[in-house]
Amino acid sequence: MSRDQKFFDMYSLVIGILAAFAIAILVLAMKMSDLTQGVYTRDADEYQSAVAERIRPFGEIYRPGDEIETAAPTVETAPEPEPVATVMTGPQVYNAACIACHGTGAGEAPIVGDAAAWSARIAQGTDVLNDHAVNGFDGDAITPMLAKGGRADLSDQEVIDAVAYMVSESQ
Ligand code: HEC
Structure with a gap:
């Protein structure tokens, strides 16, 4: 080999x-x-x-009369949000809704802290003041006090708390 x-x-x-x-x-x-x-x-x-x-097709076209096989899309609705209870204190309401007039005297609004401007008004009693603040009041001043100072979103109690605060600051 x-x-x-x-x-x-x-x-x-x-x-x-x-x-x-x-x-x-x-x-x-x-x-x-x-x-x-x-x-x-x-x-x-x-x-x-x-x-x-x-690999599902991106879209499907149905012409009138076609059998539609897919289930109707389910619409998910967000749950109703819980209403947030925002209760402002008297001073907070005053600073947010009343100070524009009652801090400056605009339209002859009685200025908070001016005891002379408030004494006769305070003498009417708390119920009358509250009623005038909540429902509005057209007195001797050149402009009227609007119901809730024009802030319809405020609760009666918030306005009443603001009145108490304004009165306590003006005695
Ligand atoms: C747009 C201006 C304006 C705003 C805002 C305003 N006020 Fe007045 N307010 C007045 C005027 C003007 C008067 C005086 C009305 C009169 O004597 O004719 C008055 C009067 C008052 C009186 C005295 C009522 C009386 O019987 O003498 C109170 C109490 C009062 N306002 C509370 C409030 C409170 C509380 C707020 C805020 C929630 C507020 N006001 C917001 C203009 C305003």
Whole structure:
């Protein structure tokens, strides 16, 4: 046997073993993937529905008379927000709604802190003052006192608390 022939035999043997080894690995890998991917991933319901969702057509066109298969879209309405009870204190109401006139004397509004301007008004009694502040009052001043100072959003109690505060500051 020549040396070339010997080399060739050995070479073929090695190549053959390597090729067989490669095929064995390939077969093993395919078997493994069938066992795991097929059973556990591709057939899983979540996987299938996720794929269906991803490849869903972007939009569908219905012409008049077509059967519409999809369910009507459900409209989710946000729950009604709980009404926030914002009750302001007397001074807060005064600073927000009354000070524009009663801090400056605009339209001859009696200025808070001016005891002389308030004494006759205070003498009418709390009920009358409250009533005039809540419902409005057109007295001798050049402009009338608007109901709740024009702030219809205020509660009666808030206005009454503001009157108490204004009176206490003007005695
Ligand atoms: C747009 C200006 C204006 C605003 C704002 C205003 N007032 Fe007056 N207020 C007046 C005027 C003017 C008078 C005097 C009316 C008169 O005597 O004819 C008056 C009078 C009063 C009186 C005395 C009523 C009386 O019987 O003599 C009270 C109390 C009063 N206001 C409370 C308030 C309160 C409380 C607020 C805020 C919630 C307020 N006012 C906001 C203009 C205003």
